[in-house]
Amino acid sequence: MNALLAHINFRKLVITLTISWLGIFVLMPHLMVVGTSFLTHDSDHFASLPLTLENYRQVLDATYAGVFWNSLVLSGITTVIALLIGYPFAYLLSRMGRVSRTVLLFMMVIPFWTNSLIRIYAIKMLLGKKGLFNTVLVSTGIVDKPLQLLYTDFAVIFGLVYILLPFMVLPLMASFDKLDQSLIEAGRDLGANAFHRFSQIILPLTMPGIVAGCLIVFLPAMGMFYVADLLGGAKSLLLGNIIKNQFLVARDWPFGSAFSVFLIVLMGALLWVYYKANQYVQKKGGMDDQNL
Amino acid sequence: MTLNSLFRNATAAAALLVAAATQAANDKVVIYNWSEYVPEGVLEEFTEETGIEVEYNTYESNEVMYSKIKIQNAKGYDVIVPSSYYISKMAREGLLAKLDHSKLPNMDHLYGTLLDKPYDPGNQYSLPYTWGSTGIGINTDDIDKNSITGWKDLWDSKWENSLLLTDDVREVFQMALAVQGHSANTRDPQEIKQAFELLKKLMPNVLTFNSDAPREPYMAGDVSLGMIWNGEVIMAQEEMPEIQYIYPKEGVILWVDSFAIPANAENKDAAHKFINFMMRPDIAVRTVEYTGYATANKTAIRQLDPETRGNPTIFPTWEVINRGEFQEDVGDEATALFNQYWEELKAGM
Amino acid sequence: MTRTSKSRTFSGVFKWLFIGLVFLYLYLPMVILVTNSFNKSKYGHKWSGFSWKWYEKLWENDSMMQAFGHSLLIAGLAATAATLIGTLMALAIHRYKFPLKNTASSMLFVLMMSPDIVLAITFLIIFIALGIQLGFWSLLIAHITFCLPFVVITVYAQMKNMDPNVLEAAKDLGASESQMFRIIILPILAPAVLAGWLLSFTLSLDDVIISSFVTGPGFEILPIRVFSMVKVGVSPEVNALATILLVMSLTLIAVTTYLIKRQNPQ
Numbered sequence: 001m002n003a004l005l006a007h008i009n010f011r012k013l014v015i016t017l018t019i020s021w022l023g024i025f026v027l028m029p030h031l032m033v034v035g036t037s038f039l040t041h042d043s044d045h046f047a048s049l050p051l052t053l054e055n056y057r058q059v060l061d062a063t064y065a066g067v068f069w070n071s072l073v074l075s076g077i078t079t080v081i082a083l084l085i086g087y088p089f090a091y092l093l094s095r096m097g098r099v100s101r102t103v104l105l106f107m108m109v110i111p112f113w114t115n116s117l118i119r120i121y122a123i124k125m126l127l128g129k130k131g132l133f134n135t136v137l138v139s140t141g142i143v144d145k146p147l148q149l150l151y152t153d154f155a156v157i158f159g160l161v162y163i164l165l166p167f168m169v170l171p172l173m174a175s176f177d178k179l180d181q182s183l184i185e186a187g188r189d190l191g192a193n194a195f196h197r198f199s200q201i202i203l204p205l206t207m208p209g210i211v212a213g214c215l216i217v218f219l220p221a222m223g224m225f226y227v228a229d230l231l232g233g234a235k236s237l238l239l240g241n242i243i244k245n246q247f248l249v250a251r252d253w254p255f256g257s258a259f260s261v262f263l264i265v266l267m268g269a270l271l272w273v274y275y276k277a278n279q280y281v282q283k284k285g286g287m288d289d290q291n292l
Numbered sequence: 293m294t295l296n297s298l299f300r301n302a303t304a305a306a307a308l309l310v311a312a313a314t315q316a317a318n319d320k321v322v323i324y325n326w327s328e329y330v331p332e333g334v335l336e337e338f339t340e341e342t343g344i345e346v347e348y349n350t351y352e353s354n355e356v357m358y359s360k361i362k363i364q365n366a367k368g369y370d371v372i373v374p375s376s377y378y379i380s381k382m383a384r385e386g387l388l389a390k391l392d393h394s395k396l397p398n399m400d401h402l403y404g405t406l407l408d409k410p411y412d413p414g415n416q417y418s419l420p421y422t423w424g425s426t427g428i429g430i431n432t433d434d435i436d437k438n439s440i441t442g443w444k445d446l447w448d449s450k451w452e453n454s455l456l457l458t459d460d461v462r463e464v465f466q467m468a469l470a471v472q473g474h475s476a477n478t479r480d481p482q483e484i485k486q487a488f489e490l491l492k493k494l495m496p497n498v499l500t501f502n503s504d505a506p507r508e509p510y511m512a513g514d515v516s517l518g519m520i521w522n523g524e525v526i527m528a529q530e531e532m533p534e535i536q537y538i539y540p541k542e543g544v545i546l547w548v549d550s551f552a553i554p555a556n557a558e559n560k561d562a563a564h565k566f567i568n569f570m571m572r573p574d575i576a577v578r579t580v581e582y583t584g585y586a587t588a589n590k591t592a593i594r595q596l597d598p599e600t601r602g603n604p605t606i607f608p609t610w611e612v613i614n615r616g617e618f619q620e621d622v623g624d625e626a627t628a629l630f631n632q633y634w635e636e637l638k639a640g641m
Numbered sequence: 642m643t644r645t646s647k648s649r650t651f652s653g654v655f656k657w658l659f660i661g662l663v664f665l666y667l668y669l670p671m672v673i674l675v676t677n678s679f680n681k682s683k684y685g686h687k688w689s690g691f692s693w694k695w696y697e698k699l700w701e702n703d704s705m706m707q708a709f710g711h712s713l714l715i716a717g718l719a720a721t722a723a724t725l726i727g728t729l730m731a732l733a734i735h736r737y738k739f740p741l742k743n744t745a746s747s748m749l750f751v752l753m754m755s756p757d758i759v760l761a762i763t764f765l766i767i768f769i770a771l772g773i774q775l776g777f778w779s780l781l782i783a784h785i786t787f788c789l790p791f792v793v794i795t796v797y798a799q800m801k802n803m804d805p806n807v808l809e810a811a812k813d814l815g816a817s818e819s820q821m822f823r824i825i826i827l828p829i830l831a832p833a834v835l836a837g838w839l840l841s842f843t844l845s846l847d848d849v850i851i852s853s854f855v856t857g858p859g860f861e862i863l864p865i866r867v868f869s870m871v872k873v874g875v876s877p878e879v880n881a882l883a884t885i886l887l888v889m890s891l892t893l894i895a896v897t898t899y900l901i902k903r904q905n906p907q
Binding site: 063064066124125129131229230233234235237242245247248249250251 | 353355356504509512
Binding site: 011014017018019021022023029030036046102107113114116118121126130165215216219220240248 | 656659660663664666667668669670671673674677687712726729730732733734737739741744745748749750751752753754755756757758759762763764765766767769770782786789798817818819822839840843844846847848849850854863864867868879880882883886887890891894898901902
């Protein structure tokens, strides 16, 4: 092993590995999806020539406007709620001792070791008419008859926030960790009240974390087809449901690819926003933040 | 322990694990089936008797199974269990291997009425495993059973936001087509469009689509009326006898799940042995008891206990069967049309 | 003085109340899983008595145990490989200048931000194009790839905090790049590498969407198994499995915490 390593130029090896892995398994397939989106549907070979814009015309069809809108709204609400829960949570955790903080972080991650699909099934039981929520609501007399919680947008959002919350918390924690306490102290000494310290110092400095967290929640939320299937009764469609159906059920790969390209473009736009937010902070706080 | 030796050990361990995970036994058969569709213990008995290792993989819909078979060029799996019309579709596309009937002596036990169907004349590609129907499920604690007689009743506006439909384009359209007196296997764009218009009116009544265990929402109390598979009702009745099954008067949706072998399967011999084993009457009896679906095995039906045999939810009367309709392949064009309308229905909700 | 301490306790109570509520949200579904794993009823919509039978059934259910074993295997291997490759990538991006470096880092961003569904189809398309059989290898490659950015970011952050003088000194003493990496960089990075591994392991075990696209014959993992329990619904054996996993991981944490606390009582 040592002899082997010595023989190969380590530097070259590392660079080749990086470029080839990302090239073969990330860049190339993404380009192929873009390419496929311009091909014609062919039920025998998945996709074939000639090149066409038909798939994009279909994507923009009025039928799917509702799905786009629905996806954006559900993901948007999910993101806001995850931020409202995740921000104070990350803040409190980042102020704790090393051990308790590590333990709590672990506690947050542990449920993920049981697969998220299994947890979504459990949420389904929680929200049903005979589920825990309704049992408590009815027995305490808050409502007289069980509410329809399951198979609603509420259930979908509940599930999406549940699955994605840690992805909001982790980048926020990174931001809070880097937050220079002395800046806040300085603000206090200069007579800034709690609200000002928050809005003028803490919030701008944690902006990259906020944007990163929102991105990493907002985009994936639109793809979580199994949450919409199980908790939304397969009718509050997300973009992910359409893409999955086009690939595995209707087998119209070019059309499914066109939808994915839409998501990729949206991602590009949002990454640009993230980049701008970073620049903004670097200018303002003089902090350097390349990572999430 | 230095990092270096740690690294070396980890690599060695990983290599071992990979070898263990990918090792191919000499004799094996890879089954690709609906989950829990084979009674407990049967796979182990098969291995004991024949020495052939079984690998059991599962899928959640015919479409997913078909896509995977197609993607892999009909290789990798040895036995699959497609429903009715998928047999003709897959056979036509060259995805299925012809069965060697001489290796399947147990097919003598099968019911003549379920053989030689239009989707597979002469049973060249498939042999029936179980069959069942899609009808109306009802919770008789909440709704008077006599008030519901046919599919048409589901359109009543009092069921707003409360029905369950299966998440299956052909089944849902078959319901609407039956109400309009058309065949489920129509290729006429006009008839399909009419059915679509009718279904649009049904959508406000729909609470959920479910093809992963439709009995669950009934048992959880979230749904009291809608579509359901008969076997699901049998399973639900173990705990909740109030969940019952109605054969709609317009005609029930019938389907057969059949064994088939993908064209480029690597263990065709073992696949034949497995199919033959599953057609043994004692195994077929256990299948009915385990899944709640009817068997295509006439010898097994005689061996069933009278209560199961006489259960109209499992074994419908001839009258019901004759009024019902099996799904057939309708060709790419009509399929695409069905799919397009289906997306529109769901997207419009 | 009293006022401050009173408001301290108040904010302390409030703080723990909030944290408690968040954990209630996270663990309520787990409580349901655990409860139902002991429920005699098959469908878990009502309590019909305590029973161990689902654990016994789980033990006898070879194919479920096998799928579970496969999941752990993929998660372990993918996490290890992703940590290895990701650490090297972080090193490349941090220390070296090379063509396409910007493209490489944007690819990592794309990987992290992309909805799973998009990654899933990109993987499916590339595997078909390259003629890779869907199954063990396709799953492993896909899982390694989607874990990579998380490792790179964790490790990269730690690298930036490293004192460059140490490396310069080592170079002056004649250390080769690979020696420097093994002897100096890796030990400093150890905590970040470990964190990256854990994160990858978690992501891999949790994944549903990508796995359901790139899975193939002969190698079934748990989420696919659960996803396809359609004709009969999800069996309570899955609850039992989830409970065992939960107990195992919580024990692991408790033991680790105890050890850390004992090591540095401060």
